[in-house]
Amino acid sequence: MEKRMINELLQQARTDAPSVTALAADLIRIPSRGGIDDYEPVLAAIEDWLKPRGLRHRRLHSPDGKAVAILIEVTGDRPGPVWVLDACLDTAPFGDETAWSFSPTAGDVSNGFLRGRGAADSKTAAAMFCHIAAAISRQSDQLAGNLAVLLDVDEHTGNFGGAMALMTAIAPAAIAGAMIGYPGHEEVVIGGRGVFRARLHVHGSAGHSGSSKPNTANAVSRAARLVTAR
Known part of the structure; x- marks a missing residue:
């Protein structure tokens, strides 16, 4: 068939x-x-x-x-x-x-x-x-x-x-x-084109920058690690 x-x-x-x-x-x-x-x-x-x-x-x-x-x-x-x-x-x-x-x-x-x-x-x-x-x-x-x-x-x-x-x-x-319908008959290419926008909310614990005990769960630090993660 x-x-x-x-x-x-x-x-x-x-x-x-x-x-x-x-x-x-x-x-x-x-x-x-x-x-x-x-x-x-x-x-x-x-x-x-x-x-x-x-x-x-x-x-x-x-x-x-x-x-x-x-x-x-x-x-x-x-x-x-x-x-x-x-x-x-x-x-x-x-x-x-x-x-x-x-x-x-x-x-x-x-x-x-x-x-x-x-x-x-x-x-x-x-x-x-x-x-x-x-x-x-x-x-x-x-x-x-x-x-x-x-x-x-x-x-x-x-x-x-x-x-x-x-x-x-x-x-x-x-x-x-x-x-x-782009040029070429060798293969079918599967992909995406365009922009996907997302808004992420990162939460953490606030702390003073001069504290003797820095907070590793600071929201800014978490956001920095998020955007640099692969």
Whole structure:
């Protein structure tokens, strides 16, 4: 059963590959450098791909009203958790364009490689995730839970506006996990990103600094040992 399922997935991947490459190439040809370019063209290009395929989607906005992501939602027929696929549609800057041996918005395939800014990070992943959403939507009657695909245009700015907007669009407690479409197919890397803040209260016995009998249970001494412990 498992082997058959893997073979079916591989066949689906081979079938979708030309369409994934074509969508990724279209996205690469649209400059969307973080904090530099207008994101409307790349957002519109994704929406134009999604609409004829009947995929439910909406734009997410920052508190000041700017579009920061597109969210694609596939709802299963049975209750269950939300799994998130995440890829960014904005890119790093081009840098010195005279140093490029081809256009940073080439969007062509040369010697088996898709060329242009965003081919690796991560418009190709965005194209793949759109196709995954389309495939799963055709089998939503077998799905327990929901699929959410986040296509962020506020990632390379360092603001992570799309990710933050997702936390208001979907209840965080419902999310079972997120998979990020970063470059490389050699392995699946499991990790965490972000900041966890905690407030610790350390208790001890007060004592005078000039006492002939220093108190080893002083709260400050305990706090110092705590923060230096490995």
